[in-house]
Amino acid sequence: MVDEKILFYGITAYPGVIYGKVRKVRNSADHNLIQRSDLQADEIPGEIELFDSSLNRTEKELTNIIAENEQVAGSFELREILSSQKDMVRDPLLYERVIERIKIHGENAPLAVETTIRNIYEEFMGLGDSFFQDRADHILDIGKRISKNLMQKNLSLNEPLKNLPENVILVARDLTPSEMINLDKSKVLGIATDFGGKTGHMAIIARNYGIPTIVGLRNIYSNVEDEEYILLDADRGFLKKNPHIEEFKSFGHRSNLTEHKEWNSKTILKTLDGERIYLKANLENEEGCEEILEKNAEGVGLFRSEVLFLQIKDHTPTEEEQFVIYRRILKKMNEKPVVIRVFDIGADKFELGAHEDNPFLGNRGIRYLIRHPNLFKEQLRALLRASIYGNLKILIPMITTVKEIERTKELLQECRLELLNEGYDVKDKIPLGIMIETPSCAIGLENYLHGIDFLSIGTNDLLQYLMAVGRNNYSISDLYNPFHIVFLQTLENIAIIAKKKKIPISICGEVATDPDMIGLLIAMGFRELSVSAPFLHEIHERISHTKLKDMKSLLKKVKALSLLEKYFEIEALIREQNSN
Structure with a gap:
């Protein structure tokens, strides 16, 4: 028997607060195909x-x-x-x-x-x-x-989404791009799915359509029925069955706040007690520059250059193709800082189906690039050529040894000299940073900082490596917990070292968009966050209504509870703090 009034927690793909009726989307893969394994x-x-x-x-x-x-x-x-x-x-x-x-x-x-x-x-x-x-x-x-x-029949994968009633919240195990592309957005208030992550296809769909969406709810589909009323709070990442009438009123107030309040994006971002915070945006593709500029983010905190492999599908992106894209991004951003991460991919991108005994710990990121210097140099040359068109910063992913940094610097210098000899203009100084996402780098950070201009924490990978759990493994997703004491202590130690060494540091993973974590990050000492563009408004509002002294007090309480692994108490404590 399912509790009639229950909360389901998931991952916010697009923020917003919605109250409405459920419309369940039946699995379009359900079909009757005879399967045999005894062919003659x-x-x-x-x-x-x-x-x-x-x-x-x-x-x-x-x-x-x-x-x-x-x-x-x-x-x-x-x-x-x-x-x-x-x-x-x-x-x-x-x-x-x-x-x-x-x-x-x-x-x-x-x-x-x-x-x-x-x-x-x-x-x-x-x-x-x-x-x-x-x-x-x-x-x-x-x-x-x-x-x-x-089946040799003209069946439409969009059939479950045709003839939708007005003002529904779609609930599904999953929704594919084929199913969603012809969705009548005017009839859909929100979306909730069992599966999916913040960077998966549902997140892309939600961002494109501007529909409040929560993914990764795990078992919401089997726990709601058509016509049932639910409250989908994608600002805080939960869905509630049968909310009370008092919550309708609360929803109405917050709805007016989030949907109708004009956001003055040009206001310098500070906490209520005056602490300056820098809010940048993660760039998904070149087209996203317009939204970032419109919302007045303070730059691009992360551009994942491996997306070029989706845009240029039939071959490895050439130096010239990369240069053109990097140049356009830098010019569009008009001297605002743009952090471009070099390719964070592995052998399997180039040899589809290639096998590694443990690819989770395999040949990927900077490891792969150093072992394939021609590929790496093509990208570095493209970046150096583009550098004169804007405020470029280069970021190295998956650092585990100091030699990886040294080799990157050597290749950068080689490329610089080659380009100058070929008559190209190159900026004299381009900031070089490293991503902190492996335990070796996080724990021994001070050993990696010589000649490094900035730091960025990839919280998604850092958390899964620290906890030895895949972030997309739903069967043990409870272990992928940002409130674990080791993760909290690791983040705080990194912030302390960065401040001591006077090196700028940013957080660009999912943790930076988690409303329950933002105050804790500020209390730890982080002053720069980089989030997906749709979250800029929400995060700006959250920070501007936060007091640093309150967050420092909250952090102490959270760490005490985390030592005892009382995670439900932590969430309740933070929700209480956020509601004040």
């Missing part, structure tokens, strides 16, 4: 032909969807995702594995597709690389579409 030799050619036919239909469908939405406002990133999926339909990793299962294992096409999609999905999720974990969702989307086309 004379049946195999027919199954391969059926599979090929389903791929042709899938490619045609995706082509049509992309074309139909060419002029639809806000659909750019979704069209990019679907275009990427179209390229993956014929990828040898998928095609050859399915054919192998049909020929060698005697599986019919439906079973071979389902097994292969599941295996690839699990491999991507286990890579320990957020780039691939976020792309794993697209594998499932492709699998759904291929499976439906194996």
Whole structure:
């Protein structure tokens, strides 16, 4: 028996507070396909032909969807995702594995597709690389579409989202880009899903559509019914069943505040007691510069350059292609600081399906780049050439040894001299920073700081490495807890060292957008945060109504409770503090 009045906590993909009726979205993958693993030799050619036919239909469908939405406002990133999926339909990793299962294992096409999609999905999720974990969702989307086309019927993946009633909150296990691209946004107040992360496809959809969304709720789908009223508080990351009438009133007040209050984004950000805080934005792609400037963020705190592999799909981005993109970003940002992180990817990006015994701890980030100097130098040359067009800072990911920093500096100097000899202009001084995301770097930080101009904490990876738990592993997600005493102490120690050495430091992971963590970070000594652009308003408001002295008092109480692993008490304490 489910508690009739219960809270469900998840991850905010797009902020906002909404009250409305549930509309459950049935799993579009539910279909009746006969699965067999006893094919006879004379049946195999027919199954391969059926599979090929389903791929042709899938490619045609995706082509049509992309074309139909060419002029639809806000659909750019979704069209990019679907275009990427179209390229993956014929990828040898998928095609050859399915054919192998049909020929060698005697599986019919439906079973071979389902097994292969599941295996690839699990491999991507286990890579320990957020780039691939976020792309794993697209594998499932492709699998759904291929499976439906194996039925040789004209079924629409958008069927569950057609003819929606007005003012509903969609609740689903998951929603794919194929399902969402034609959504009637005017009828949807909010979205809640069991699965997904802050950087996954649902987050992209939510940001594009401006719909308050919470993902990663784990079991919300099985705990609500159609027409049931719920309160979706994506500002604080929870969903509530059957809220009381008093909470309706509270919701109404906060709704007016969040939706109608004009935000003076040009106001210098300070706490109530005058502490200056710098709020920057994480840049998802070049098109995001406009929103960042409109909201007057104080620069780009993180641009993940590996997104270029999504934009340039058929080959490794060349020096010239990279230079053009970096130059445009720097020029658009008009001398505001732009932190560009060099490629944070691994061997599996270049050898799809390549196997590592433990990719979570494998050849990725700066490790991979140093072992592939030609790739690294192409990127460094592009960055150096672009440097004269704005306020560039270069960030190195996944640092574990001092030698990695030294080698990066050597390659930078090599590239600088080459470019000067070739007649290019290059800025004399470009700040170089490191990401703190491995325990070795976090614990031994003082050993890594020689010649480093700034620091950035990647809280997502740092937390999962400290706790030895994958952040997308929902079965043990309770261990991925930012209130764990070791994580809190690690962050505080980093802030103390940075202040002692007078090195600027920023936080750019999910923790920076968590309303329950912001005050604690300020109390620890962090004065610069970088968040996704949709969160700028919310974080600005939160900080401007915070007192540093109150947050320092709260931090002491939280650490005391954390030592006892009383995490529910911590959340209650913070919610009480935030409501005052």
